[in-house]
Structure formats: structure tokens, C-alpha cells
Amino acid sequence: MKILHIDSSIQAEASASRLLSAAIVAQLKTHAPAAAVTYRDLAADPLPHLTLARFGSAEGEAVLEEFLSADVVVIGVPMYNFGIPSQLKAWFDHILIAGRTFRYTETGPEGLAGDKRVIVAASRGGYYGKASPGEANEHAESHLRAMLGFAGITAPEIVIAEGVAIGPEHRQQALDAALAWIDDVAPIAATA
Template sequence: MKLLHLDSSILGENSVSRAVSAAIVESLTKADPALEVSYRDLAAEALPHLTLDVLGNPDGTPELAEFLASDVIVIGAGMYNFTIPSQLKAWFDRVLVAGKTFRYTAEGPEGLAGGKKVYVALSRGGYYGEGQPAAAVEHAESYLRAVLGFVGITDPIFVLAEGIAIGPEVREKALADALAQAAGLTVPA
């Protein structure tokens, strides 16, 4: 099985999402040492914004081929300005390709990339979960669930670290809780 590990945080060593995504990969490879891991740092090697030549390429891109060849995807994402980093959005722009990862039918769109397992390490500076006052402006988890569902991945696992910008103690606890959750993850059979 192949695992694709993506990081998109611009914070480098200070990134909570990077620490948690690494812990997820560590847990998954510990559970299945035969996993072949490939890594893409979308902040260090940013993809350009979507252009017509990329959108109109019927064969897709290397990012699409890498995604299609992967069985497991681990995504590290911080929430910036209420949504995902633009670096991650540029990657999705290369992966959402009609006829490859989804198709349009008379009954509506149909995802073609089901069967992949996706784990998302998502960090948020404040509290944006259900029932929180700022929940209405949370567009990172909601976007990721929508876009993954659109291509047929309907059961992503999210490992959240919330409130990391509130203060050092809250950050430490959020990170510790997320790392503990990550440590318990395994690759489904």
C-alpha cells in the first residue's frame, strides 16, 4: 500500500498541523511497516495557482497521478483566515479532475476516488467547532469534507488541535490531545 503525506503549513517547525500529521504517519507506518510513504511539502515547494493549461490537460498532472496511486493520504493543514492554506487549495485544483476523480452524471456528480483512506491533521487558532460562536466562519474542515466527498472519500478522519493561539497552556494541551489521538490510529484492513 502507498501512503501520500502532504503538509501545507507555512509555520515550519512551529506548526501544530505538521507535528500531528507526522504523528499520524508514524502511527500508520508502525501499524503497517510495509506502507510505502511519499512526502510532499506544499509550503516549501508551492504549486502555482491553477491556470487554463493545467485545468484543460486531459491527462492531469503529476500530483493527480501521485494521488491516484495512493491508498492512504495524510493531510496536514492549518486554518488560515477561516479556510485551508492556498498551497493546499492549489494541490486540490490539480487533483479534482473531471473524468479522473469525479464525473458528472444525469443524477449529479459522482466521485471516482472512493476506497482511499484520508487522515487530516487540522489545527485552528481559536474554537470553531460545532456549537462555538465562530462555527459559522469555519471553512477549513467543511471545505475538506466537501471536496473529499465530491471525489468519493466520504469518511475522512480528522485529528483536530483547536485553540492553539489562545495561550501556551491551551496550545500544549491541544497538541498533546491531538498527538494522543494520532498515536491510536491504524490503517484499515
């Protein structure tokens, strides 16, 4: 099994999404010790934003091949200003490539990368989930689901730690709940 581990938080060791994505990878490795892990830190080593000159570059092809060859993709995603970090959007711009991860047909787009498991470790400073006052401003999870779905990944597993910036107690409760989910769910496909 090949695992691609992506982190995008700028907060280094203080990042909730990094803590969760690392826990997911560790849990997967516990159940599949021979799994090979490729790690990409988009905050420490950001990809350039897509330009016409960069389209189809050797670096872009390498990023796309990392994604295509992975069986499991783990993505650490903080919510910044209601959306995903720009460095993560740049990564998606390198992997959402017509003819490689999707194609256009007469009946609409068709995803070509639906054969992989994607687990998203998301964090939000406030509350933006269903029925919360901030729900209308949630554009990170919805954007991720749209981009992954476009590539054919229609059922990503998403664990969210919400309210992590409200205070230390809220942060710990959110992390504990997310880590409990990881303990229960992450091994399922690792052994399949």
C-alpha cells in the first residue's frame, strides 16, 4: 500500500490538522506496517501557483504521479478565512488535469481517480458545521468535496476538529473527538 500524506497548515507544531493527519497515517501504518509513505508539506515547500508556463511542467508531473500512484491519500486541511489554504489549492491545480484525473464527456465530467481512499483531517477555529450559525461561511469542506468528486473520489472520509480557536478546553475536546474517530475508522481499509 502507498500512502500520500499532505499537510497544508502554516502553524507547524501548533496545527490541529497536522496533529490529526499524522495520527491517521500512524493508525494506517499500525495496520499496514509495510505501507510506503510519501510526505508533502505544502506550507514548508509550497508548489508554485499554476501558470500557463508551468502547466505540464516536470515538477507538476511529479506531483500528479505521487497522487496517481497512491492507494490512500491523507490531507491535513485547516480552514483559513472560510476556505482552504492557497497552497493546498495550488496542489489541487497540479492534480486536477483533464485526461489524467478527469475527462469531459457528452454527459458531463467523469472522474478518473476514484480508485483511492482519501481521508481528510480538517480543523476549524470556530463552528461551521451543519445547523451552526457559521454554516453559510463554510467553503473548505464543500470545496474539497467538489474537487475530489471531480476526480471521481465521491466518498472522502472527513474528520473535523471544530472550535479549536475558542479556547484550550474546546480545542482539546475537539481533538479528542477527532482522535477517537481516527482510532475507529482509519484502520478499516488498511486491512482490506
